[in-house]
Amino acid sequence: MSNLNHLETKDINVWFGERHVLRDVSLQFQNNHVTALIGPSGCGKSTFIRTLNRMHELIPSAGLSGQVLLNGEDIYAQAVDPVNVRINIGMVFQKPNPFPTMTIRENILSGLKLSGRKIEDGDGLVETSLQRASMWNEVKDRLSEPALSLSGGQQQRLCIARSLAMDPNVLLMDEPCSALDPGSTRRIEETILELKENMTIVIVTHNMQQAQRVADSTAFFLSENGNPGEVVEFDTTENVFMRPKDDRTNEYVNGRFG
Amino acid sequence: MEIQPTDSTLENMSNDVAPKRLKLRSKPSRTADKVFFAVAKAAGYSSFVLVAAILFFLMLRAWPAFESQGVVNFIFGAGWNSTTDPQIFHLGPMLYGSLLIAAIGVALAVPMAISISYFISFIAPERLAKVATVVVDLLAAIPSIVIGLWGLGVFSPVAAEWGRMLSEALGFIPIFSNAVDIFLRSPFIASLVIAVMIVPIIASITREIFSQMDQEIIKGAMALGGTRESIFRKVILPTASGGIVGGVLLALGRAMGETVAIFFVLNLTFDDFNWFKILEPSGGAVASLVLARFNEALDTELSALLAAGVVLFVVTLIVNTIASYIVAKAQPWRKL
Numbered sequence: 239m240s241n242l243n244h245l246e247t248k249d250i251n252v253w254f255g256e257r258h259v260l261r262d263v264s265l266q267f268q269n270n271h272v273t274a275l276i277g278p279s280g281c282g283k284s285t286f287i288r289t290l291n292r293m294h295e296l297i298p299s300a301g302l303s304g305q306v307l308l309n310g311e312d313i314y315a316q317a318v319d320p321v322n323v324r325i326n327i328g329m330v331f332q333k334p335n336p337f338p339t340m341t342i343r344e345n346i347l348s349g350l351k352l353s354g355r356k357i358e359d360g361d362g363l364v365e366t367s368l369q370r371a372s373m374w375n376e377v378k379d380r381l382s383e384p385a386l387s388l389s390g391g392q393q394q395r396l397c398i399a400r401s402l403a404m405d406p407n408v409l410l411m412d413e414p415c416s417a418l419d420p421g422s423t424r425r426i427e428e429t430i431l432e433l434k435e436n437m438t439i440v441i442v443t444h445n446m447q448q449a450q451r452v453a454d455s456t457a458f459f460l461s462e463n464g465n466p467g468e469v470v471e472f473d474t475t476e477n478v479f480m481r482p483k484d485d486r487t488n489e490y491v492n493g494r495f496g
Numbered sequence: 497m498e499i500q501p502t503d504s505t506l507e508n509m510s511n512d513v514a515p516k517r518l519k520l521r522s523k524p525s526r527t528a529d530k531v532f533f534a535v536a537k538a539a540g541y542s543s544f545v546l547v548a549a550i551l552f553f554l555m556l557r558a559w560p561a562f563e564s565q566g567v568v569n570f571i572f573g574a575g576w577n578s579t580t581d582p583q584i585f586h587l588g589p590m591l592y593g594s595l596l597i598a599a600i601g602v603a604l605a606v607p608m609a610i611s612i613s614y615f616i617s618f619i620a621p622e623r624l625a626k627v628a629t630v631v632v633d634l635l636a637a638i639p640s641i642v643i644g645l646w647g648l649g650v651f652s653p654v655a656a657e658w659g660r661m662l663s664e665a666l667g668f669i670p671i672f673s674n675a676v677d678i679f680l681r682s683p684f685i686a687s688l689v690i691a692v693m694i695v696p697i698i699a700s701i702t703r704e705i706f707s708q709m710d711q712e713i714i715k716g717a718m719a720l721g722g723t724r725e726s727i728f729r730k731v732i733l734p735t736a737s738g739g740i741v742g743g744v745l746l747a748l749g750r751a752m753g754e755t756v757a758i759f760f761v762l763n764l765t766f767d768d769f770n771w772f773k774i775l776e777p778s779g780g781a782v783a784s785l786v787l788a789r790f791n792e793a794l795d796t797e798l799s800a801l802l803a804a805g806v807v808l809f810v811v812t813l814i815v816n817t818i819a820s821y822i823v824a825k826a827q828p829w830r831k832l
Binding site: 291293295296298321322324325328329331333335336337338339340348349351352353354397400401404 | 621622710712713714715716717718719720721722723726727730731734735
């Protein structure tokens with residue numbers, strides 16, 4: 239059973255300065271599952287996903303309480319190096335952010351270089367990573383072209399491939415399709431479904447259909463009247479959308495606010 | 497009213513006659529636009545005219561010197577003496593000295609300036625960063641005569657001691673050897689003074705570039721397991737390098753043209769090249785030569801000094817062109 243929830247959070251609270259933005263978020267992310275985080279803008283879902291790989295480090299005023307357990311170990315424990323956390327837990331952002339000074343190939347290998355690890359079979363790693371992000375055939379002949387020569391959708395898949403090259407156990411995606419066209423969105427969703435065979439995926443999305451298409455479980459976040467964001471409902475995606483227990487969830491998933 | 501395609505318009509479309517193309521770029525029509533357009537145009541063209549005019553009139557006055565000394569000798573030869581017959585006006589040691597001092601100064605200033613900018617942009621707490629930004633910009637505004645006086649009165653004795661220590665520790669390396677045991681008024685000290693002058697220029701521009709960096713790219717690097725050091729070296733620096741080099745070019749211009757500060761702290765040696773012994777009290781700088789000689793110069797020497805100006809002008813232009821070329825070559829992604 240311990241293997242079933244290898245990533246979970248316990249009573250996560252987040253503050254930015256004096257502002258309390260997240261209250262008591264406890265979620266379990268199962269292996270080989272896609273978990274969607276949904277909710278209206280400002281509900282704290284993006285803030286939450288960033289606690290999972292310690293990305294708030296750049297914000298001096300950010301504070302946190304609670305635990306994020308990866309395989310039973312708290313990633314916020316004193317002895318843990320945030321760099322190792324991020325090697326195990328990859329992240330894809332809202333806006334495609336390939337490194338503009340690097341080629342496609344260099345982008346794939348950038349994680350290894352940034353984290354100071356040896357590159358043993360660079361060509362092989364580039365190929366498998368691009369294949370896992372299902373874009374190898376499109377770019378195999380242009381690996382030494384600048385990453386910015388790709389289209390927006392391709393850039394985002396390159397960013398996914400770049401994360402996959404680190405062989406993470408968990409992949410976090412913060413609205414990965416919000417800047418993309420429907421075709422690119424569909425391809426990324428297909429990729430997500432393939433990737434979950436080997437890893438845990440957490441995805442923030444504004445798109446209800448997307449959550450239903452890709453996610454096994456869904457957590458609904460809500461911040462009411464300026465209160466900190468909280469999880470209103472966390473269940474299988476089917477239950478959240480078809481048989482919501484909470485009225486607010488029902489209203490949100492049926493598009494009555496948000 | 498609806499417009500139906502008639503037979504003739506359909507015919508026209510199927511024919512090979514190209515449709516009449518409209519130029520979409522409109523001319524300014526309003527008065528304010530027209531005035532603004534004219535002023536901007538005049539200002540734009542005047543920069544070409546000014547540069548050409550300066551070069552032309554300098555050249556006119558400088559020509560006699562080039563003619564009597566020979567262009568090659570004037571630029572590469574050594575010796576400057578108006579009392580001999582014939583007079584010798586050869587710029588070589590001065591020109592080489594300018595390049596040497598500028599190169600060492602830039603080499604010392606760049607790491608320092610980048611470190612300052614990194615601290616301000618990524619490490620310092622907000623308030624300290626704001627204060628430091630103002631201080632750095634103020635430093636850039638200090639007149640060079642003030643830096644020169646500071647260099648002469650305060651800094652030179654200290655730097656001479658540093659020079660002595662360097663020479664004692666590393667004297668076996670030729671560039672740090674010193675045969676005369678005098679450490680004042682050396683190219684080393686001049687380079688340090690130049691570095692002090694250009695650090696704030698480079699730092700100010702680099703900080704601006706850092707502050708405009710796409711935070712998403714830095715976050716992306718962090719999420720891939722980057723450390724502060726590796727993110728800086730592999731992501732921030734390459735992305736910012738174009739702008740940083742722009743700052744370095746600006747600084748190089750100031751370093752090459754610096755006159756009075758170098759004049760105060762450097763011993764000008766006209767007759768010999770000091771190729772690399774940077775701790776010895778012998779060096780050169782074109783602009784300082786002009787300052788040193790201008791007062792007592794008569795006709796022929798005046799012409800030679802103006803010729804020195806022409807050479808400095810052209811050399812600075814060449815250095816900048818080469819540097820810009822290198823920047824463009826080193827950054828293929830900027831062509832996108």
